[in-house]
Amino acid sequence: MTTHNDSLLRFMTCGSVDDGKSTLIGRLLYDTKTILADTLNNIERTSQKRGMEAVDLSLLTDGLQAEREQGITIDVAYRYFSTGTRKYIIADAPGHEQYTRNMVTAASTANLAIILIDARKGVLTQTRRHSYLAHLVGIPHIVVAVNKMDLVNYDQAVYEKIKADYIAFATEIGLAQARDIKFMPMSALNGDMLVDRLDNMNWYQGETLIDILEAAPAAHSEQNEAFRFPVQFVCRPHDSANPELHDFRGFMGRVESGAITVGDAVTVLPNGYQSKVKAIQLGNEQLQSAQTEQSITLLLEDEIDTSRGDMIVKTSETTEAVKQIEAHVCWLSETPLSPARTYIVRHTTRESKAKIGSIQYKVDVNTLEQQTATDLKMNDIARVSFKLAQPLMVDSYDKNRATGAFIIIDESSNNTVGAGMIV
Amino acid sequence: MKQPLSHLDWLEAEAIHILREVAGQCANPVLLFSGGKDSLCILRLAEKAFRPGRFPFPLLHIDTGHNYQEVVNFRDQRAAELGERLIVRSVEDSMKRGTVVLKSADEPRNKHQSVTLLEAIEEFGFDCCIGGARRDEEKARAKERIMSFRDEFGQWDPKNQRPELWNLYNARVHKGENIRAFPISNWTEMDVWQYIEREKLELPSIYFAHQRDIVMRHGAIFPINVPLSNGDFINQPKAGEEVINMQVRFRTVGDITCTAPVISDADDVSKIVLETATTTITERGATRLDDQTSDASMEQRKKEGYF
Numbered sequence: 001m002t003t004h005n006d007s008l009l010r011f012m013t014c015g016s017v018d019d020g021k022s023t024l025i026g027r028l029l030y031d032t033k034t035i036l037a038d039t040l041n042n043i044e045r046t047s048q049k050r051g052m053e054a055v056d057l058s059l060l061t062d063g064l065q066a067e068r069e070q071g072i073t074i075d076v077a078y079r080y081f082s083t084g085t086r087k088y089i090i091a092d093a094p095g096h097e098q099y100t101r102n103m104v105t106a107a108s109t110a111n112l113a114i115i116l117i118d119a120r121k122g123v124l125t126q127t128r129r130h131s132y133l134a135h136l137v138g139i140p141h142i143v144v145a146v147n148k149m150d151l152v153n154y155d156q157a158v159y160e161k162i163k164a165d166y167i168a169f170a171t172e173i174g175l176a177q178a179r180d181i182k183f184m185p186m187s188a189l190n191g192d193m194l195v196d197r198l199d200n201m202n203w204y205q206g207e208t209l210i211d212i213l214e215a216a217p218a219a220h221s222e223q224n225e226a227f228r229f230p231v232q233f234v235c236r237p238h239d240s241a242n243p244e245l246h247d248f249r250g251f252m253g254r255v256e257s258g259a260i261t262v263g264d265a266v267t268v269l270p271n272g273y274q275s276k277v278k279a280i281q282l283g284n285e286q287l288q289s290a291q292t293e294q295s296i297t298l299l300l301e302d303e304i305d306t307s308r309g310d311m312i313v314k315t316s317e318t319t320e321a322v323k324q325i326e327a328h329v330c331w332l333s334e335t336p337l338s339p340a341r342t343y344i345v346r347h348t349t350r351e352s353k354a355k356i357g358s359i360q361y362k363v364d365v366n367t368l369e370q371q372t373a374t375d376l377k378m379n380d381i382a383r384v385s386f387k388l389a390q391p392l393m394v395d396s397y398d399k400n401r402a403t404g405a406f407i408i409i410d411e412s413s414n415n416t417v418g419a420g421m422i423v
Numbered sequence: 424m425k426q427p428l429s430h431l432d433w434l435e436a437e438a439i440h441i442l443r444e445v446a447g448q449c450a451n452p453v454l455l456f457s458g459g460k461d462s463l464c465i466l467r468l469a470e471k472a473f474r475p476g477r478f479p480f481p482l483l484h485i486d487t488g489h490n491y492q493e494v495v496n497f498r499d500q501r502a503a504e505l506g507e508r509l510i511v512r513s514v515e516d517s518m519k520r521g522t523v524v525l526k527s528a529d530e531p532r533n534k535h536q537s538v539t540l541l542e543a544i545e546e547f548g549f550d551c552c553i554g555g556a557r558r559d560e561e562k563a564r565a566k567e568r569i570m571s572f573r574d575e576f577g578q579w580d581p582k583n584q585r586p587e588l589w590n591l592y593n594a595r596v597h598k599g600e601n602i603r604a605f606p607i608s609n610w611t612e613m614d615v616w617q618y619i620e621r622e623k624l625e626l627p628s629i630y631f632a633h634q635r636d637i638v639m640r641h642g643a644i645f646p647i648n649v650p651l652s653n654g655d656f657i658n659q660p661k662a663g664e665e666v667i668n669m670q671v672r673f674r675t676v677g678d679i680t681c682t683a684p685v686i687s688d689a690d691d692v693s694k695i696v697l698e699t700a701t702t703t704i705t706e707r708g709a710t711r712l713d714d715q716t717s718d719a720s721m722e723q724r725k726k727e728g729y730f
Contacts, residue, residue, distance in 0.1 A: 008430040038704050052558060075581065077565040078558050080611050086517040087430035089609055101586060108588040232443040235476040245475055252472070254590075283471035293428055295439035295472070308447045332586045339606035346591055407591045413597040416585040 007218050012091040012139070013108040015116030016129035020147045023056075023115065024188040025079060025092055026413055031195035032210075034081040047219040082136055086214055088417070100133065100379035108405070109138035111219040114143045116208070119185070121154045123165045128173075128364045133173045136328060136381065136406045136421070137308070138401050142181045143218050145209065152185040152201045159185045173368060199307055220257060220292040226317040226395070227258030228403050230348035235297065250281065250297040251306055252407045256348065256402035260298070260314070261289040268304055269311045269393045270321035275300040286396045309350035309394045309401075321391035324357070328397075329376065329384045332412065333417035337376035343417070347392045347406040357385035376418075383423070397421035431618055438606035441569055442472040445604045446479040452551035455540075456482040456509070457533065458498030459491075459676045460626055461555030463533050464615055465606060466501065467622050480553070481508040483540050487532035488515045489678040490531055491654050495626040502601065512543040514540040514636060519725070525651035544601060547567060551594060553603040559611045560706060562716045575599040612674075612706045613699050620692045632672045632690040638664040643683040651679075674706055 015021035027032075047056045091106035093099065106276040107113065113134040117127055122291060134142060144166055152158045157196030163183045170176035185204055186193040192200050195210045207215070235250035260266075264277045279299040282288040290296045306312075313319060331337055338354070345354040361370040361380035376382050408418030428436065442465075445452050454469065456462045460511035469478050482502055506675045514532050517523040517539045525535075544552065557718070558564050566576050568584050586592050594602045601625035607615070619626065636647045647666055648656045657679055660666050672695075685704070689695045 006429060007427045008433045030614075057450070075584070078557050078609070079565065079574075080609070082430075082611070082613070087614070105588050109590075146677065223429050232440070232447050233473075233479075235473065237476040240475065242475075248475060250475075252437060252443055254443075283474065291428075293433060295436040295437055295443070369557045405589045405591065407588055407593065409593055409595065414593070414597065416587075416593045419586070419588045420534045 003108055007215060008087045008089070008108050009112065009216055009218060010089045010091065011112040011114065011213065012093060012103075012110040012215075013114045013116065014026070014092075014103060014134065015147075016126055019116040019118050020188045021092070021116055024145070024147065024186075024194070024210075025090060025186045026056075027191055027194050028090075029081050030081065031191060032081045032083055034109060041163075043372065064148075066287075076102050079095035083210070083214065089211065101330060101419075103133050104137055104138070104330045104332075107134055107139055110137075110139050112141040112143065112213070112216050113129065113139045115146050116145050116147050116168065117162055117166070119146050119148045119158055119162065122162050123169060125366050127166070128169060128368070131170060131175055132173060132363075132368055133381075134363060135173065135179065135213040138364055138397060138421070140179060140281045141174070142179050143209070144181060144183045146183070146185045146330055147188055149185045149192060149201060150190050154202045156185075156186075156201075159183075174285075176314065177251050180260075182207070184212070185210065192381055225292065225400055226319070227260050227264075227312075227314045228256045228319075228348075228393075228395070228400065229253050229260070229298065230256060230350065230403075232310065232349050233307055234307055242248075249303065250299055250417040251312060252295075253299050253349070254295045254314075255290055255292050257400050258314070258317070259289060259291045264302065266312050267315045267318050268306050269313060270391045271310070273304045273306075274304075274315060275302040277301075290377070310347065311350075314395075319393050319395055319405075321393050322383065323388045323391050325388065325392065325394060325420075326383065326385045327350075327406070327420035328423065329382050329408070329421075330419045331376040331378055331380045331382070332419060333415060334378050335410070335413075335417065336378075337418065339375065342411065344409040344411055344418070345386065345388065345392070345406050347394065348394060348403060350390070351409075352387045352390035352392060354388050356360065357387050359384050384420075386420075394422050396423060425570075427435070431514065431614065431621060434607070434610055434614055435618070437590075437609065438465070438468045439472040439701050441592070441604060441606040442469055444570075445553055445594065445602075447601065448592070449551040451547070451549050452553060453483045453510075453547065453549045454478070454480050454553045456484055456498065456502070457483070457555075457676070458494040458501065459555070459626055460615060460619060460630060461557065461607060463501070463624055463626060463671070464618055464622075465553065465555050466505065467618075467624060468606060470505070475647075478505075478507050481494060481510055482550075483510045483512070483552070485536045485542060485543065486513040486515075487536060487678050488513060488530050488651070488653075489657065489680055490680060491627070491629055491676060492630050493628045493651060494676050499621050501625075510543070510545075510547070512539050517542060518548045529680055529698065531678045533681060535677045536578065541640045542578070549601060550596055551600075551604055553604045553606065553609055556603075556605045557610050557612075558605070558617075560609050567605065567608065570594050571603045571605065572596070573601050573603060576603075594650055610713050614694065615695070622694055626692075627675060627676065629673045629684075630695070631718050632687050634668055635668050635671050635684065636685070637669050637671065638666055643669075644686065645667070645683060646671075646679065649679050651730040 013021050077092045093102045093106035102257045110264045146162050178271050191207050192198045203298045231251050231253050233252040278301045282299040339356040343354050345352050359373045360383040362373040395403040407416050412418045516533050523538050567589045593668045637644050672687040673684045689698045
């Protein structure tokens, strides 16, 4: 086993309990040798206790005591495995209708989604729901995995029919045009086409699941995005014993998108001050340039009054500060959205009070029909307009998942009650 | 296509971002620092996040009184090298106050740390504790948030956690409540060792292969006659147990009475990376005697305010 991964991929799995999602994850962990002997012994014992003949790999993702008591999964779990060339973070979200919020949560950090379809059942309502949500939350790569092929005698005709049905539906909702979709047959139970091809489906010449995962582009690697640098923290060590640091003013943050090079002309929003990048630091290292997802410290040529919540952009690709936004919102809280109340919107490192302008419509996630609405309940998806007390520097979510996203916070409980994607 | 970050660079960048969010959002955070390998990684990440400034939080160690001297000495040395403020609060002081009551004198004290931690949180008014817990350590942690909400009693309610989307963290709390922030949530044991190797981090000596007197107890390797900083020795062999001198190392460090070493000849970090790649036992599987009492024991302790 080699130990140095070249990159990292975050992906999610969508499926209901019966689709074999837990078995798929268990199989991936098992076949990549992530499961160690003592854990395997434990699940062997549990499998035997429950009277099963083979080891039940789905027990690997068995959840919390509270969930086991209720026999359901209630929350997103994160799992890890590594192939030696790539590290993977799996967001494992339960797939029931009442868990739209969990799926949206898992999707928010994923760059690829595996949508599981039971070969015996074909494209179901839940398949449509999962696909719509993956599309809404902007996951660029979709793998439609037709699972349980062992239960339909590995019949190619079954697979081709499901594939054709899915393409028809995906075209209808615009998913097929906007995203990279791959299809594959598999049996997670037997391990067909996951890590090993085995020889039950020699008619399928495409990639195995692990081949697809290994080749999938990492986040932000496919398009040229504008440089966006929300300031998280300002470093001013004026009390330092080192007099050279008395004038040090470092703007600390993570490059949310794009790239920056020493000497680039920058603008600080919302005030519009202009300067040039004097230095880029990562710890003690001096960098010549920095790219998306790096956490760095920027030093500017001019003394500019900048604080947390401001955003540094390249002067050549600036954006506007707006006080009105329209967004797709997923409501996450058991307390419904009340149009009369004021909420807090957190966008990048900035917060603003927000009032609801209007709810244009809400979407039935099963039929994808638009309906009128006066409030939003947990798991509702709707198009909502907001009026903001403070300007936010936004891009549309389609263009930029970092500067197009926000969360909604209830001021009285401090809970995160909604997630928004700017139209 | 652009070259993506390597997995260690990505994990590092994510952790730095989380540390800066804590600094940006919380009024009075603290970094829990034990001298163990995970918290040593976090110190390096904090240096990368905040230097040339000082850390925007002090360090806090909840000392069980059952710590290996090597680790305690290393803790003090590292805090001094960094020039950062280290606060130590001890379970033994809680015992004197009567807030921790032991059933037997030499029982493991890991779970009692929760009481002392909550007392320290109240004493200093901390609104956020940064810790080194990882989601791969134990299944009760797989669903843990990066910013985990605790109520006034320090309790973790798995059903009452805030949804966490994108990298937009919500660390807002009312007075008395607090957040536990876990910057290396997405790291595995292997990632930690690879980072230690890459950053050339120094570690307490007991992480490396060394000779030690042990007995076999309940199927685990049990260290014997360990000196404490007060001059006492802890972990006496029982009648009939055969004391063996063996080459071992620790994969995790914690309470002496419940942390078992593994047989190993890995005496440097690169050998440990290799050993971690080929081991067949999970990190806490054979090494944490207190997690094995029941399937849900970690979950239970977390609900009671454990870290």
